[in-house]
Amino acid sequence: MSPQAQQENKHTISVLVDNEAGVLARVIGLFSGRGYNIESLTVAVVDPKQALSRITIVTSGTPMIIEQIKAQLDRLVPVHKVSDLTLDGPRVERELALVKVRGLGEKRVESLRIADIFRAHVVDSTQESFVFEIVGSTEKLDAFIDLMAPLGLAEVSRTGVVAIARGVDTI
Amino acid sequence: MSTEPMNGSQILLKALSEQGVDVIFGYPGGAVLPIYDELFKQNHIRHILVRHEQGAAHAAEGYARSTGKVGVILVTSGPGATNAVTGLTDALMDSIPLVCITGQVPTHLIGNDAFQEADTTGITRPCTKHNYLVKKTGDLARVVHEAFYVARSGRPGPVVIDLPKDVAMGLGHYTPATAVGHKSYNPRTEGDPQLIAQAIELMAKAKCPLVYAGGGVINSGPQASERLTRFIRDTGFPCTLTLMGLGAYPASDKQFLGMVGMHGTFEANHAMHDCDLMICIGARFDDRVTGRLNAFSPGSKKIHIDIDPSSINKNVAVDIGIVGDVGNVLGEMAGLWKARKNKPDKKVLAPWWKKIEAWRSRLCLRYKPSSSIIKPQYAIERLYALTREHKDVFITTEVGQHQMWAAQHFGFDKPNHWMTSGGLGTMGYGLPAAMGVQVAHPKALVIDIAGEASVIMNIQEMSTIAQYRLPVKVFILNNQYMGMVRQWQELLHGGRYSESYMESLPDFVKLAEAFGAAGLRATKPDEVDDVIKEMLAIDKAVIVDVMVDQKENCFPMIPSGAAHNEMLLGPDDEAGNPISDEGMVLV
Numbered sequence: 121m122s123p124q125a126q127q128e129n130k131h132t133i134s135v136l137v138d139n140e141a142g143v144l145a146r147v148i149g150l151f152s153g154r155g156y157n158i159e160s161l162t163v164a165v166v167d168p169k170q171a172l173s174r175i176t177i178v179t180s181g182t183p184m185i186i187e188q189i190k191a192q193l194d195r196l197v198p199v200h201k202v203s204d205l206t207l208d209g210p211r212v213e214r215e216l217a218l219v220k221v222r223g224l225g226e227k228r229v230e231s232l233r234i235a236d237i238f239r240a241h242v243v244d245s246t247q248e249s250f251v252f253e254i255v256g257s258t259e260k261l262d263a264f265i266d267l268m269a270p271l272g273l274a275e276v277s278r279t280g281v282v283a284i285a286r287g288v289d290t291i
Numbered sequence: 292m293s294t295e296p297m298n299g300s301q302i303l304l305k306a307l308s309e310q311g312v313d314v315i316f317g318y319p320g321g322a323v324l325p326i327y328d329e330l331f332k333q334n335h336i337r338h339i340l341v342r343h344e345q346g347a348a349h350a351a352e353g354y355a356r357s358t359g360k361v362g363v364i365l366v367t368s369g370p371g372a373t374n375a376v377t378g379l380t381d382a383l384m385d386s387i388p389l390v391c392i393t394g395q396v397p398t399h400l401i402g403n404d405a406f407q408e409a410d411t412t413g414i415t416r417p418c419t420k421h422n423y424l425v426k427k428t429g430d431l432a433r434v435v436h437e438a439f440y441v442a443r444s445g446r447p448g449p450v451v452i453d454l455p456k457d458v459a460m461g462l463g464h465y466t467p468a469t470a471v472g473h474k475s476y477n478p479r480t481e482g483d484p485q486l487i488a489q490a491i492e493l494m495a496k497a498k499c500p501l502v503y504a505g506g507g508v509i510n511s512g513p514q515a516s517e518r519l520t521r522f523i524r525d526t527g528f529p530c531t532l533t534l535m536g537l538g539a540y541p542a543s544d545k546q547f548l549g550m551v552g553m554h555g556t557f558e559a560n561h562a563m564h565d566c567d568l569m570i571c572i573g574a575r576f577d578d579r580v581t582g583r584l585n586a587f588s589p590g591s592k593k594i595h596i597d598i599d600p601s602s603i604n605k606n607v608a609v610d611i612g613i614v615g616d617v618g619n620v621l622g623e624m625a626g627l628w629k630a631r632k633n634k635p636d637k638k639v640l641a642p643w644w645k646k647i648e649a650w651r652s653r654l655c656l657r658y659k660p661s662s663s664i665i666k667p668q669y670a671i672e673r674l675y676a677l678t679r680e681h682k683d684v685f686i687t688t689e690v691g692q693h694q695m696w697a698a699q700h701f702g703f704d705k706p707n708h709w710m711t712s713g714g715l716g717t718m719g720y721g722l723p724a725a726m727g728v729q730v731a732h733p734k735a736l737v738i739d740i741a742g743e744a745s746v747i748m749n750i751q752e753m754s755t756i757a758q759y760r761l762p763v764k765v766f767i768l769n770n771q772y773m774g775m776v777r778q779w780q781e782l783l784h785g786g787r788y789s790e791s792y793m794e795s796l797p798d799f800v801k802l803a804e805a806f807g808a809a810g811l812r813a814t815k816p817d818e819v820d821d822v823i824k825e826m827l828a829i830d831k832a833v834i835v836d837v838m839v840d841q842k843e844n845c846f847p848m849i850p851s852g853a854a855h856n857e858m859l860l861g862p863d864d865e866a867g868n869p870i871s872d873e874g875m876v877l878v
Contacts, residue, residue: 137475138474138475141424142412142416142422142424145413145416146416149416149417153417184604184608187604188601188604188605191599191600191601191603191605192601194600194601195445195446195478195599195600195601196421197420197421197441197475197476198475199475200474200475
């Protein structure tokens with residue numbers, strides 16, 4: 121096999137599913153049962169009228185594995201549509217994090233300054249803590265959290281990636 | 292929507308009738324009592340009372356595979372459902388359409404660890420094609436129709452309907468099947484015409500082509516087998532079949548190379564290895580077929596036709612993957628091939644056939660005959676020969692050496708006449724499966740070719756067979772060992788036969804009698820014919836205990852971790868080919 125075929129790449133896959141009991145378990149069970157990676161997974165209702173949910177999965181694997189993952193997802197009965205946003209062209213990917221930082225004095229001021237640079241908002245504050253809300257790519261969030269580590273990083277909660285293709289086309 | 296509300300159990304039975312169900316295999320219990328009460332009050336659906344829920348599942352598999360219809364199981368909650376899990380998994384692996392209705396504790400008790408409660412949808416999620424938990428009686432008819440649609444369409448498989456007792460007792464309206472469509476599950480059945488044309492192009496250029504077909508051809512229906520047969524004859528290509536595909540192409544035809552895979556023929560496996568074009572039709576490049584993947588058919592272009600897109604490029608990367616019902620695609624291909632002007636001369640294939648004939652002349656299924664001890668292969672050969680005058684012969688098997696010998700030595704010329712547990716390899720499959728086949732075909736000759744270890748795993752079904760006077764024949768090749776385990780211990784573990792020998796086996800003749808069947812035994816080769824003739828003459832269930840050579844191994848064999856062209860032809864080949872460490876870890 122060519123080295124290219126062995127290369128593991130990250131893919132962002134969007135799955136449109138019926139919003140019914142057990143559908144998330146089917147998707148997660150598929151990944152754990154067949155030994156695929158999940159780097160991030162988000163799910164929420166996107167069309168309440170037709171009871172459709174959208175699951176966004178970030179996974180990695182060789183091209184053959186990624187093709188398998190998509191085919192396996194597609195044959196689940198409640199799945200309407202599987203779309204590989206990584207292959208489909210340009211896309212927007214966003215993640216939201218809530219980051220709690222504890223500190224006093226200069227460290228506290230520095231955390232605020234960095235938050236400003238990253239366009240993070242303060243959504244809660246006490247005299248010795250902030251909760252920042254930051255939206256951006258996974259990499260941006262990682263960088264922000266890294267910078268907060270020496271400044272009193274206490275707790276992180278992240279949503280995982282949501283994504284959508286750029287342009288007029290829909291999945 | 293009909294006007295009169297009905298209770299859930301009535302709705303269930305009405306929906307089953309509308310789906311054409313005439314037989315259910317089941318076992319009652321607390322959570323399904325309302326359904327059994329309605330069953331009692333009607334006459335159009337027959338219920339076969341099994342002795343264990345696993346038996347019900349395998350019986351339904353035998354019924355489904357021999358008729359092409361959906362098999363139906365009805366079991367209670369908790370242990371009823373968990374006992375059916377092996378059969379469901381078996382049906383999933385072998386793509387057998389089943390609908391399994393499991394009772395469940397009433398909705399308000401779900402999650403409370405109630406008596407006989409199990410998380411049935413949770414447990415069966417990975418071993419079914421799909422499953423449902425019905426929360427409202429009004430949804431039940433729709434769910435039943437959907438379940439049948441999912442079970443039989445696309446790549447068939449088992450579907451579970453978990454039915455809480457209060458839903459089975461509550462009132463609701465019936466929805467007819469015609470009113471139920473499916474919004475998300477619509478498998479593609481027509482192949483892409485462009486890809487089909489490309490496939491024909493490759494076929495026209497091939498010098499060493501090979502068709503490798505599997506259970507998908509059987510699942511597509513008898514017409515697919517007819518089309519495959521005609522296509523093979525039109526093209527002059529050689530054809531091999533997987534274990535699940537036996538019968539899709541007539542075994543007696545000279546273009547048939549025998550079964551492929553671990554215990555397939557020398558000629559089929561060498562042809563797989565050396566072909567320049569492999570046309571895989573309704574098979575899935577299973578590890579029993581491919582042997583060592585990085586040595587699998589290295590020089591060939593590969594075409595794969597399958598109804599399940601996830602089968603394509605799963606284990607083996609192919610050049611052309613056609614998603615569609617194999618029957619439809621074969622029809623398209625046959626038309627294109629016929630219409631084609633510059634078809635390759637049959638002479639082009641002559642050198643390839645010459646090579647195949649050379650492999651064939653090795654007579655790989657040969658064994659050392661004996662006049663004092665019954666060779667298992669001999670017993671099956673005689674069984675085959677002596678059943679030729681029967682119009683309809685259905686064979687089921689258990690799992691192990693006897694299964695492979697049956698596949699090698701019993702020829703199948705028609706589809707749907709061979710029932711075996713291929714993917715899951717479930718010991719104990721054959722007896723209940725034979726029961727299901729006999730229920731579907733009361734007049735036919737149904738034989739379970741069994742091993743003594745496997746058959747004991749579901750021997751309780753002899754009682755069901757007695758109750759319904761099913762004339763199933765159980766042909767046991769008794770070597771007192773788990774033969775395949777013993778064979779692997781001999782080949783891989785220095786002949787240390789750890790726990791593969793069974794002491795204190797039952798006297799199968801007396802056992803047969805205890806279950807109201809006839810019991811026969813053969814201990815010498817010259818008794819085999821008589822015992823088979825006697826078995827065939829008895830018009831009730833028979834167990835035949837054939838005492839065979841305990842040491843016989845199943846050959847030819849591709850040892851684990853080896854390639855197709857590294858087959859062992861017999862015991863003399865073993866010493867020179869030690870099995871690699873990589874091979875040792877494989878199953």
